[in-house]
Amino acid sequence: MNMKAIHKRKKINFNWSWLQKVGESFLSVIPIVFLVTVIYLTGLVPALSLPAFVLFLVSSFFIGLGLTFFQIGCDRSMSKIGEVIGETLFRQKRLYVVLLMTFVLGFLITVAEPDLSVMASQIGIDEAMLICSIGLGVGLFLVIGATRILFQKSLNVMFLAFYGIVFALAGIVDPKLLPISFDSGGVTTGPVTVPFILAFGAGLASSRSHGGKSSEDSFGLTALASVGPILMVMILSLFIDTGAMEYSFEPEAYMSAADFGEFGPLFVPILGEAVLGQLGSVALAICPIAAFFLVYDLLFVKLSFKSLAKIFIGLIYAYLGLVVFMTTVEIGFLPIAQSIGQYLGNNSSLLYLAVILGALFGLFGVFAEPAVHILVHQIEKISEGTIKSFNVLLVMALAIGGGVALAVVRAHFGFSILYYMVPGYILALGLTFLVPHIYTSMAFDSGGVASGPMASTFVMPFVIGFTVGSHGVDNVFENAFGCVAMIALMPLIVIQLMGLYAVVKRRVIDRKIRTGFIGEDDCQLIDLAGVSHG
Numbered sequence: 383m384n385m386k387a388i389h390k391r392k393k394i395n396f397n398w399s400w401l402q403k404v405g406e407s408f409l410s411v412i413p414i415v416f417l418v419t420v421i422y423l424t425g426l427v428p429a430l431s432l433p434a435f436v437l438f439l440v441s442s443f444f445i446g447l448g449l450t451f452f453q454i455g456c457d458r459s460m461s462k463i464g465e466v467i468g469e470t471l472f473r474q475k476r477l478y479v480v481l482l483m484t485f486v487l488g489f490l491i492t493v494a495e496p497d498l499s500v501m502a503s504q505i506g507i508d509e510a511m512l513i514c515s516i517g518l519g520v521g522l523f524l525v526i527g528a529t530r531i532l533f534q535k536s537l538n539v540m541f542l543a544f545y546g547i548v549f550a551l552a553g554i555v556d557p558k559l560l561p562i563s564f565d566s567g568g569v570t571t572g573p574v575t576v577p578f579i580l581a582f583g584a585g586l587a588s589s590r591s592h593g594g595k596s597s598e599d600s601f602g603l604t605a606l607a608s609v610g611p612i613l614m615v616m617i618l619s620l621f622i623d624t625g626a627m628e629y630s631f632e633p634e635a636y637m638s639a640a641d642f643g644e645f646g647p648l649f650v651p652i653l654g655e656a657v658l659g660q661l662g663s664v665a666l667a668i669c670p671i672a673a674f675f676l677v678y679d680l681l682f683v684k685l686s687f688k689s690l691a692k693i694f695i696g697l698i699y700a701y702l703g704l705v706v707f708m709t710t711v712e713i714g715f716l717p718i719a720q721s722i723g724q725y726l727g728n729n730s731s732l733l734y735l736a737v738i739l740g741a742l743f744g745l746f747g748v749f750a751e752p753a754v755h756i757l758v759h760q761i762e763k764i765s766e767g768t769i770k771s772f773n774v775l776l777v778m779a780l781a782i783g784g785g786v787a788l789a790v791v792r793a794h795f796g797f798s799i800l801y802y803m804v805p806g807y808i809l810a811l812g813l814t815f816l817v818p819h820i821y822t823s824m825a826f827d828s829g830g831v832a833s834g835p836m837a838s839t840f841v842m843p844f845v846i847g848f849t850v851g852s853h854g855v856d857n858v859f860e861n862a863f864g865c866v867a868m869i870a871l872m873p874l875i876v877i878q879l880m881g882l883y884a885v886v887k888r889r890v891i892d893r894k895i896r897t898g899f900i901g902e903d904d905c906q907l908i909d910l911a912g913v914s915h916g
Contacts, residue, residue, distance in 0.1 A: 408446035413746035414840070415442045417739075418718065426735070427725045434718060441714020444706050451703025453755065456577040458696025463675045464581030470683055471528075471586065480532075481525050483678070488524030488607065490674055491579075492517040494667040496660075496708055497572035497838045505562060505859075507622060515618050516566055519610030524579070527606040531586045537602045538814035538822050544609045545807055551616045552800060558624045561799045561864030563615035567608040568833030568866035576831050578671065579604045605826030608870065627859060660709045668701045711839045719743070719840045720847035727851020733794055736848055737787045740841075744786030744869065747841050748779040754831055774828070777880060781872035782832055786841055789865040793849045796857060799864040806871045813878035821881025828873035833866045842866060 415438075421427055422435045467487070471480050492498065493513055502509045530540060552560060571579070583603035672694065679685055685693075726736040748754055758771035758778075788802060814822045842865050849862035 408450075411442050411446045411449070413749055414715075414743070415439065417742055417746060421722065421739075427722045430718065430721060434721075438714050438718055441710040444710040445714070448703045448705070448707030448710065451699050452707055453703070455696045455698070455700025455703055459693050459700055460577035460671075460696075461581040462693050462696070463671065464578040465584060466683060466685070467675070467678060468582040468584060468586040473682075480528065484525050484528045485521040487582075487674065488521035489517040490670040491575045492520040492570055492611075494670050495570060495572045495575055496663050496667050496704070497569040498566075499663055500838055501562075501565065501569045505627060507624075507627060512615070512618070515614045516570060516611040519612075519614035520570055520575075520607045521610075523606045523610035524603065527583070527603040528586060530602070530606075531583070537819060537826075538811075540606070541609075541814060541822075541826065542811050544606075544613070545811060548609070548612055548616070549804065549807070551613070552803075554620070555616045556619045556624045557798070558627055558859040559615060559619040560860075561862075561867065562859065563612050563619065564799065564803060564867030564870075565863050565865070566611040566615045568830060568870040569838050570611045571604050571608055571830035571833065572838075575607070576604060579607060580827070602823040602827065604830045605823070608826075608830040628855075656709045656713050657705075660705045660712070664701055664704045664708065667704070668697055672697055708839075715840045716843045719843040723844040723847025723849075724851040725847075727794075727848040727853075730852070733790075736794075737790050740790040740844065740848075741783040741787035743783075743841050743844055745779045745783030747786075747837060748775070748782050748832060754778065754828075769824075773880075774824075774877065777876050778828060778832055778873050781876040782869050785868035785872040786845070786865065789845055789868045790848060792864070793845055793861045794852055796853065796861050799867065802864075802868060803871070806875065810871070810874040810878065813875070813882065817878050817881035817885060821878050821884075825874045825877035825881075828877055829870040832873055833869045837866050837869050841869065 418430075418435070418438060422430050467483075471483060498513060498516060499509070502512045505512065526540070529535075530537065555563060580603075586603075675693075679690065722739070723736070726732045726739070754775065758774045762769060762771040762774075792799065792802065810825070813825075842862075845865040846858060846862040849858050853861065
């Protein structure tokens with residue numbers, strides 16, 4: 383009887399977990415739906431037709447559904463795979479095996495990342511060359527991150543050194559590829575790579591725990607993996623001809639459909655093409671990781687069939703969820719974002735409105751990022767509840783909203799992205815020496831995580847559309863790209879400021895406690911037993 387009660391309780395908890403995921407996913411989409419609804423009802427953007435708006439509403443439902451399946455699948459597959467590999471990799475006696483496996487892992491998950499493919503397809507140079515170069519960068523820096531955990535090296539010193547190299551190269555990089563190089567660090571850490579790298583880092587840290595440093599070391603891998611793409615694109619720019627790069631701005635035809643009769647025949651082929659494209663690209667994202675883990679398990683771990691089956695069922699959930707999510711974002715979110723941005727860019731008097739909407743899109747976009755929810759919950763788990771996930775999420779959202787607003791201002795005036803990147807990273811790197819290391823690790827990880835699929839499929843198209851409306855397609859690479867880099871930069875600063883506030887607050891509380899126990903005229907006993915008299 384007791385066993386039946388226990389089994390029933392587990393079943394109830396399982397169903398509640400599903401319900402909780404559904405709630406989180408749909409609540410994350412509602413703010414953007416509300417904002418676009420207000421824009422449509424007030425007529426701010428006449429190009430936003432009724433058929434397109436209805437499609438947006440339907441897409442929003444499927445985005446929430448896709449997020450639900452994706453998050454459930456990630457909990458059961460990507461996070462488990464990363465944790466298992468991370469916990470067992472350092473058991474291999476030969477260091478070169480550990481480093482080789484880590485490099486291959488980093489390369490595979492990067493080449494398979496859908497967000498990276500979306501950005502690469504818009505740049506106008508050889509996609510395979512660009513993606514493979516970025517994959518090499520991530521693989522190399524994932525090795526560096528694993529080595530740091532192994533030998534307990536300082537993360538903030540490594541950030542200072544590598545970003546010093548980045549800004550040394552920035553002076554000689556072609557202006558067309560400079561913003562793209564910073565963006566590549568953000569889009570690389572997308573919905574497939576982030577859950578894996580976070581769990582992989584936690585597994586590595588727990589297997590090499592030294593005196594309670596596991597929680598500190600578990601963060602930082604995502605941040606280091608984001609530096610590799612920036613450096614590799616900068617180096618690549620020195621060897622390619624950027625003169626042939628052209629941006630093709632083609633808003634979807636159904637955005638201008640006058641009525642539902644015209645809209646239907648246009649929509650069906652667009653939907654079919656989008657579904658087929660995402661089925662292939664997401665399979666390319668999932669299959670290499672699944673194959674790698676299967677081989678790794680057969681050679682080194684040998685999980686039970688039941689455990690292995692649960693992981694692969696989770697991969698199916700993640701695959702289906704990501705297909706639904708990416709497809710509906712592509713056909714329901716991206717064209718609307720382009721259309722809104724282009725209309726505002728065509729009217730210079732509406733710059734203030736473009737800045738406000740950009741800030742709101744960035745703020746609400748954070749709530750719709752699946753990887754952000756994974757990160758903030760892991761932060762709360764690792765910190766044993768001392769750092770609340772909601773507080774981290776709220777601070778990130780406000781900061782990223784400000785970052786997108788600044789990106790819109792830059793797109794309008796057309797100045798170099800270095801005017802943001804240089805002072806921003808000087809402040810972020812300076813804070814690494816003032817706050818506890820765990821805040822530094824979390825902050826730099828949050829920067830990569832925040833710039834996920836919503837950034838590349840809604841916020842970036844909005845800024846690109848605004849740039850095209852303001853200046854035409856000729857200046858898109860220099861002015862519009864770099865938006866994702868701003869999204870990645872802001873959490874680096876604000877989360878470390880949270881850490882600085884926590885440190886100061888703790889010191890004030892400690893001082894008040896000491897003052898309460900010891901008055902000005904109180905006699906104090908000093909223990910001299912341990913003092914040397916020699």
